[in-house]
Amino acid sequence: MQDVKNSEMLDIYEFYDKMERNKIMLSFKGDITSELLTSILQIMESKLDNLQEEPKIKKKVYNVLVECLQNLYHHLDVDLNDTSEKAKKYRSAIFMIGKIGTEYNIITGNYILNENVSSLREKLNRINVMSKDELKEYYKEILNNDEFSEKGGGGLGMIDIARKSGQKLNFNFVDVDEQFSFFSLNIKIS
Amino acid sequence: METLLIEGSAKTPTIKFDAEQGIIEIKGRSIPENSIEFYKPLIDWLEKYSGKPKTNTIVNIQLEYFNTSSSKCILDVFKKLESINKGGQSQVIINWHYEEDDEDMSEAGEDYQAIINVPFKMVMVQE
Numbered sequence: 408m409q410d411v412k413n414s415e416m417l418d419i420y421e422f423y424d425k426m427e428r429n430k431i432m433l434s435f436k437g438d439i440t441s442e443l444l445t446s447i448l449q450i451m452e453s454k455l456d457n458l459q460e461e462p463k464i465k466k467k468v469y470n471v472l473v474e475c476l477q478n479l480y481h482h483l484d485v486d487l488n489d490t491s492e493k494a495k496k497y498r499s500a501i502f503m504i505g506k507i508g509t510e511y512n513i514i515t516g517n518y519i520l521n522e523n524v525s526s527l528r529e530k531l532n533r534i535n536v537m538s539k540d541e542l543k544e545y546y547k548e549i550l551n552n553d554e555f556s557e558k559g560g561g562g563l564g565m566i567d568i569a570r571k572s573g574q575k576l577n578f579n580f581v582d583v584d585e586q587f588s589f590f591s592l593n594i595k596i597s
Numbered sequence: 598m599e600t601l602l603i604e605g606s607a608k609t610p611t612i613k614f615d616a617e618q619g620i621i622e623i624k625g626r627s628i629p630e631n632s633i634e635f636y637k638p639l640i641d642w643l644e645k646y647s648g649k650p651k652t653n654t655i656v657n658i659q660l661e662y663f664n665t666s667s668s669k670c671i672l673d674v675f676k677k678l679e680s681i682n683k684g685g686q687s688q689v690i691i692n693w694h695y696e697e698d699d700e701d702m703s704e705a706g707e708d709y710q711a712i713i714n715v716p717f718k719m720v721m722v723q724e
Contacts, residue, residue: 441630445607448628462724463698466662470701473628473664480630481666543708550672551712563665571701 426505429512434503438495439479447476451504458506467596468511470571474564475515475594476502481564484520484587497587510597519590524580527590534565535575542570572596598649601642609635610660614642619651619687623674624659627667636670643677650687654678659694659722660702668705675713682715690716696724 426434432454435447451472455465485498500517519527537545546566569576577593598616605611610625621643629635656678663671675691682689691713693706703719710717 444630449607462696463700466699466701470662470664473662477628477630477664477666543704547708547712550668550708563668567665567668 426503429503429505430507431503431505434501436501437499439476439483439500439502441480444476444480447502448473464511464596467571468513471513471568471594471596472504474568474571475513475592478564478592479515479517482517482519484518484523510595513594513596514591516589516591518583518587519580521582521586521588524588524590528578528580531565531576531578534569537569539570539573542566546570568594598645601638603638612639614639614646616646616651619654620657621654621678622657622659623671624657626661627663627671629664630666632664632666632670636667636673640670640673640677643674643681647677647681647684650681650684652687654681654687654689656689656691657694658691663705672709672712675709675715679713679715688716690718692718692720694720694722696722698724 433447433450435443437443448469452469455468460468479500479502483498483500485494487498497518500515502516503512503514505512505514534542534545546563549562549566565576572594574595577595579591581589581591583589600616601612601614603609603612605625608626608629610623610627613620613622613624615621623639627635658671678689678691681687691709693709695702695706703721706717706719710719
């Protein structure tokens with residue numbers, strides 16, 4: 408048997424090495440379905456158990472993970488019934504979780520319509536300047552208004568992630584084309 | 598009135614709403630993607646129960662995890678209980694259970710306590 412082209416081998420090693428250096432425990436790229444989220448959560452729960460993580464940290468990581476993954480599930484800007492290649496591409500998302508030292512890193516990335524970028528950026532910036540008590544008040548305010556977004560998200564996810572992680576939400580938007588940007592979120596928990 | 602029994606799953610809690618005893622229990626984890634769908638029968642049951650509630654209604658909430666999508670539905674459940682309590686036909690008490698070191702769950706209880714007007718007891722559970 409002949410070796411496959413060297414460049415391809417290097418490519419996958421590069422991926423592996425990058426993931427190794429970032430101590431990635433689990434990653435996924437593709438369509439985010441309810442069944443997939445159930446599986447990811449089950450895998451992560453047993454990994455956290457195997458690490459014999461303190462119950463307090465385990466719960467925080469699990470909670471933030473649920474919110475991050477369900478954000479991906481609820482906030483896709485592409486119609487699920489659209490079967491075109493283009494729709495398939497923009498429906499795909501990425502998720503990674505790693506642990507460096509005692510700090511967990513949860514990273515998500517997904518496409519977002521350009522027209523939705525500024526409102527999301529504003530919302531995240533607003534959350535990032537809030538103190539612990541201000542976040543608590545803001546959470547209660549949104550919880551108690553009667554609006555429920557049609558996607559069922561309720562608008563509480565990001566506030567809850569900020570409260571539970573106790574850290575700023577690191578985020579970025581990358582211009583992709585005239586229609587879409589790529590939104591990434593990196594949450595640290597320690 | 599029939600008891601509402603729903604067995605828990607990886608993403609949904611165990612439900613036991615017993616009209617005969619006036620005991621309402623939500624236990625386990627509540628992290629479904631679509632919480633409105635899951636909580637609809639609970640709200641409907643409470644609506645019926647509010648017509649003829651027991652003198653005392655004891656509510657036990659013991660959740661390990663719940664997502665933000667569930668948090669609005671849980672508030673809806675509490676608002677139904679608030680109106681039952683206000684009606685004067687039944688004295689409602691909500692027992693919010695949280696594990697000793699689970700500050701997030703204890704804070705979540707405080708959040709609800711601040712929003713709804715029903716006797717609310719924080720119950721610490723030893724692990």
